[in-house]
Amino acid sequence: MNTSAEWRTTKRIAVIPGDGIGLEVIPEAVRILQAAIAKTERKADFVNFDWGAERFLRDGTTLPAGAVEMFRSDFDAILFGAVGDPRVPSNRHAADILLGLRAKLDLYVNARPVELLDASLTPLRDRSEDDIRFVIFRENTEGLYSGLGGQFRRGDPQEIAIQEDVNTRRGVERIIRYAFAYARSRQLGKVLMSDKSNALTFGHELWQRVFAEVRREYPEIEARHLYIDTLVAELVRDPSQFRVIVTCNLFGDIASDLAAQLAGGLGIAPSGNIHPGKVSLFEPVHGSAPNIAGKGIANPVGAVLASAMLCDHLDWGDLGDLLRDAVRAAVRARQTTRDLGGTRSTREVSDWLLEYVTKTRLAT
Numbered sequence: 001m002n003t004s005a006e007w008r009t010t011k012r013i014a015v016i017p018g019d020g021i022g023l024e025v026i027p028e029a030v031r032i033l034q035a036a037i038a039k040t041e042r043k044a045d046f047v048n049f050d051w052g053a054e055r056f057l058r059d060g061t062t063l064p065a066g067a068v069e070m071f072r073s074d075f076d077a078i079l080f081g082a083v084g085d086p087r088v089p090s091n092r093h094a095a096d097i098l099l100g101l102r103a104k105l106d107l108y109v110n111a112r113p114v115e116l117l118d119a120s121l122t123p124l125r126d127r128s129e130d131d132i133r134f135v136i137f138r139e140n141t142e143g144l145y146s147g148l149g150g151q152f153r154r155g156d157p158q159e160i161a162i163q164e165d166v167n168t169r170r171g172v173e174r175i176i177r178y179a180f181a182y183a184r185s186r187q188l189g190k191v192l193m194s195d196k197s198n199a200l201t202f203g204h205e206l207w208q209r210v211f212a213e214v215r216r217e218y219p220e221i222e223a224r225h226l227y228i229d230t231l232v233a234e235l236v237r238d239p240s241q242f243r244v245i246v247t248c249n250l251f252g253d254i255a256s257d258l259a260a261q262l263a264g265g266l267g268i269a270p271s272g273n274i275h276p277g278k279v280s281l282f283e284p285v286h287g288s289a290p291n292i293a294g295k296g297i298a299n300p301v302g303a304v305l306a307s308a309m310l311c312d313h314l315d316w317g318d319l320g321d322l323l324r325d326a327v328r329a330a331v332r333a334r335q336t337t338r339d340l341g342g343t344r345s346t347r348e349v350s351d352w353l354l355e356y357v358t359k360t361r362l363a364t
């Protein structure tokens, strides 16, 4: 729940569609979210921001000055599409906007829930919905994403490039604690921490020590550890053993793409960049997908499930559940885009979801 929102009766939601298919799926997700909100007495204002490649190429804007303060004081949540465009060298704008917001808003939890909505969607053999249901909590503000490092003798055969892996006591502790608290509040029974402390003997040895400490506060929760290479192998061999996974920034990035594929692919995976009690950012995992942008075939489900997570953050869990139910029903009714084996367009899937949301009674 957002503390600043407690006094704000009309929630304020910032919308940043960004680039590529973000521009196609986010307006659909907003339309569906608005229909869900309209079923209740609740109110939300949506404010659009045009940050992305187009704007960057036009006037050089990435994350404008004052944006972070504005989000902190005037907004409860951000719905984000994707940033990335082949016209921008190394996607400089993307790092500024997305990684900038994650770091500057101190969104230290990157929550990536993985749920098999229908058994037909997994590439694994003989797996049911119950076998693939877990969440990855990725540390989201430090590690190899800290941007600390440099290049020495650039372009020279002797060139040296250094990228530092920053692990702070506070940063490691708060994400591990978040994972245990989450497992406790939902009675999930277990937490797995993954690192590479056998090779990264300074940075990840800290993860080991902090994990050993925090687990003592949660004696009822089974605490387990796997090195990251073993974890990815085990995710493929038997995903049913996992409920809550917590790991560092880069490993979480990689493991969450693999995990998304187990549950139907990047088209349906949502994520939340969260600081509990503060303005937080929700986005589909898929990225801007320039190869299919503008064709009307992008899957809107990732964005819809991200807005369901946004609802949970606003303490509107009933609306989050309604949106998740709608997606589950659409998948079962085979009302899907081609990445899920269907034939529907972005607009057709969205229309179907909108109708489901409009017609279905809200659980009380």
Ligand code: IPM
Binding pocket: 094, 099, 253, 285
């Ligand atoms: C993600 C993306 C980003 C990341 C990129 C776009 C910088 O892959 O959200 O998983 O690495 O965090």
Ligand code: MG
Binding pocket: 253, 254, 257
């Ligand atoms: Mg990624």
